[in-house]
Amino acid sequence: MTQSSQQATGNLPNINERNLDWYIDKVVQYLVFLSGISAILLIVGIFVFVTIEGLGFLLEDFSFREFFLSPWWEPTDDDEPTYGILALMAGTASVTGLAMLIAIPFSLGSAIYVAEFATGKTREFLKVLIELLAAIPSVVWGFIGLSIMNPLIIDTFDVPVGLNILNAGIILGLMAAPIMTSICEDALKAVPDRYREAAEALGGTRWQVIYKTVLPAAKNGLLGGVLLGVGRGFGETMAVLMATGHAINIPGSVFDSVRALTATIAAELGETAVGSPHYQALFTIGIFLFSITFIINLTADLIVRGIRKS
Amino acid sequence: MSNTSAIDNQFLETELNVKAKRSETLFRILFMMMAALLILPVLIILTTLVVKGGSMISWEFLFSDPTNGMTEGGIFPALLGTVWLVGVALIISVPVGVAAAVYLSEYAPDNWFTRAINLAIINLAGVPSIVHALFGVGAFVIFFDFGTSILAASMTLAVMTMPVVIVATRESLQSVPHAFREACWNMGATRWQTIRRVILPNSVSGILTGVILEVSRTTGETAPIMFTGAAFFIPVLPQSVFDQTMALSLHLFVVATQVPHVPDALPYGVALVLVSMVLLMNSASIALRMHLRGKKKW
Numbered sequence: 334m335t336q337s338s339q340q341a342t343g344n345l346p347n348i349n350e351r352n353l354d355w356y357i358d359k360v361v362q363y364l365v366f367l368s369g370i371s372a373i374l375l376i377v378g379i380f381v382f383v384t385i386e387g388l389g390f391l392l393e394d395f396s397f398r399e400f401f402l403s404p405w406w407e408p409t410d411d412d413e414p415t416y417g418i419l420a421l422m423a424g425t426a427s428v429t430g431l432a433m434l435i436a437i438p439f440s441l442g443s444a445i446y447v448a449e450f451a452t453g454k455t456r457e458f459l460k461v462l463i464e465l466l467a468a469i470p471s472v473v474w475g476f477i478g479l480s481i482m483n484p485l486i487i488d489t490f491d492v493p494v495g496l497n498i499l500n501a502g503i504i505l506g507l508m509a510a511p512i513m514t515s516i517c518e519d520a521l522k523a524v525p526d527r528y529r530e531a532a533e534a535l536g537g538t539r540w541q542v543i544y545k546t547v548l549p550a551a552k553n554g555l556l557g558g559v560l561l562g563v564g565r566g567f568g569e570t571m572a573v574l575m576a577t578g579h580a581i582n583i584p585g586s587v588f589d590s591v592r593a594l595t596a597t598i599a600a601e602l603g604e605t606a607v608g609s610p611h612y613q614a615l616f617t618i619g620i621f622l623f624s625i626t627f628i629i630n631l632t633a634d635l636i637v638r639g640i641r642k643s
Numbered sequence: 644m645s646n647t648s649a650i651d652n653q654f655l656e657t658e659l660n661v662k663a664k665r666s667e668t669l670f671r672i673l674f675m676m677m678a679a680l681l682i683l684p685v686l687i688i689l690t691t692l693v694v695k696g697g698s699m700i701s702w703e704f705l706f707s708d709p710t711n712g713m714t715e716g717g718i719f720p721a722l723l724g725t726v727w728l729v730g731v732a733l734i735i736s737v738p739v740g741v742a743a744a745v746y747l748s749e750y751a752p753d754n755w756f757t758r759a760i761n762l763a764i765i766n767l768a769g770v771p772s773i774v775h776a777l778f779g780v781g782a783f784v785i786f787f788d789f790g791t792s793i794l795a796a797s798m799t800l801a802v803m804t805m806p807v808v809i810v811a812t813r814e815s816l817q818s819v820p821h822a823f824r825e826a827c828w829n830m831g832a833t834r835w836q837t838i839r840r841v842i843l844p845n846s847v848s849g850i851l852t853g854v855i856l857e858v859s860r861t862t863g864e865t866a867p868i869m870f871t872g873a874a875f876f877i878p879v880l881p882q883s884v885f886d887q888t889m890a891l892s893l894h895l896f897v898v899a900t901q902v903p904h905v906p907d908a909l910p911y912g913v914a915l916v917l918v919s920m921v922l923l924m925n926s927a928s929i930a931l932r933m934h935l936r937g938k939k940k941w
Contacts (some may be wrong), residue, residue, distance in 0.1 A: 342898040355828060362750065368739045368745030372763040375802055379770060382781035442677030450671050461929055468925040470863025472892045475915050476899045477688055510681055540667040568771025570866040575900060595773045602870050619777040621839060633650050634762055638769040
């Protein structure tokens with residue numbers, strides 16, 4: 334007995350010895366760490382490369398007043414090209430605004446129904462459908478705006494053009510709603526069940542429990558979900574390019590055609606010479622878009638993190 | 644007798660009770676209608692695509708070249724181009740994405756640096772697709788001098804869709820119970836041996852659902868490939884990753900907006916093929932996930 338246990342100890346590998354496995358473990362640790370920080374490197378890389386390409390314009394032709402306050406985007410004018418993105422910002426803002434007006438109530442309502450009311454098979458079915466809805470590519474949405482919504486709007490409202498804020502707003506709303514619904518549903522799910530049980534024990538109906546207890550508790554998560562939806566709508570490109578009518582315009586009604594910041598880059602980048610002021614101005618719009626979405630995402634993250642801490 | 648009636652009285656509905664019940668029913672129906680209204684337009688749209696584009700779908704449509712200025716013929720070069728783009732993007736993003744998820748799930752300490760990585764991942768998914776396109780042009784087409792090629796376009800797509808793989812993989816790794824790791828460490832295994840022999844085999848199906856989702860996302864993206872490697876029309880099929888190619892998503896944009904005198908049904912046909920591919924892949928991913936949930940023993 335004693336002998337055999339001694340023998341076993343003698344055969345044990347020396348744990349201080351650095352064998353091949355030890356070195357493999359170290360190498361893998363570094364490789365994995367490198368992949369881990371790749372996300373940070375890529376985000377920095379995106380900012381750096383887009384800025385480098387737009388730098389010439391930023392240093393020479395760029396004027397803060399003209400860029401942000403002039404409604405004239407005429408980069409191809411021979412005599413005096415002007416680079417004002419006011420009308421483009423108005424286009425993006427109006428389409429995103431209308432989309433959110435549609436998407437926010439619908440996704441909040443759907444999220445509450447899926448998370449709090451629906452049960453069993455109905456719930457699974459709705460969740461799957463909403464997930465599939467989020468998967469439809471943006472170019473297909475743009476095509477739907479162009480070929481289905483366009484004639485529908487012309488017939489219904491008796492207007493000459495159906496490619497306008499209304500069209501793009503509805504399309505964008507339908508695109509953003511499923512993403513917002515699933516984030517909001519997660520936020521509602523994160524509210525502990527004991528909150529609901531306590532409220533129900535006090536005699537509250539399902540709706541009273543939701544309204545007085547669950548919604549206040551999930552407030553930050555819901556706000557974060559809405560913000561992420563705004564970010565998605567703001568950065569959407571193909572659908573907006575195809576459904577807005579792509580006319581530079583400060584809109585007066587929802588039936589006006591507009592042009593969005595993202596769509597301008599998509600439509601014009603292919604026609605400009607690399608390094609020309611026009612090309613660099615498009616990259617400058619890119620820096621602007623990047624900064625805005627970065628701020629939106631950062632804010633959403635801070636808000637959502639706020640609840641986890643408290 | 645009197646006892647039971649007292650209890651009955653206790654649960655008698657007061658006016659307040661009835662009002663609360665009524666408002667509950669009202670809101671339940673309102674929210675149900677909202678959920679239904681969210682889904683209804685999509686069902687209408689899918690039906691329209693099938694009705695108007697269904698007549699286009701045939702072996703010939705899928706496997707022949709576009710002819711007559713893209714107003715007739717099939718979509719084969721675009722279909723093949725999409726396979727190229729998605730394939731190369733996967734080869735780049737899956738290893739890096741899985742490794743990043745392994746780091747976040749198995750190695751990363753809970754500190755500000757890890758939070759910064761998570762924030763970067765959220766941002767990578769949230770940056771507008773057209774900004775990814777600008778990055779692709781600035782970095783891969785010009786700086787690394789790949790030119791407008793499959794390689795440049797696929798790398799742009801890889802950067803853009805990597806968060807999908809990272810998030811799905813991380814979730815799947817974290818669902819492996821901690822006891823599995825401890826048991827393995829106690830046997831004297833190194834961290835990597837534990838990950839390779841125990842954690843990865845137990846989460847490979849979860850990773851697969853993420854990869855399928857990424858394939859679906861990559862298939863539908865248009866803006867990031869427009870200026871980095873996909874072209875409106877190319878008469879020859881790509882021979883290597885340094886060639887340009889056609890792509891299905893861009894092809895839909897082109898036949899819907901850029902080509903004159905396209906017969907009505909053609910873009911519907913292209914859209915139907917694209918949507919079917921994407922929805923099939925997503926359904927496969929969802930089905931796999933549900934199957935796994937049913938099979939889990941811990």
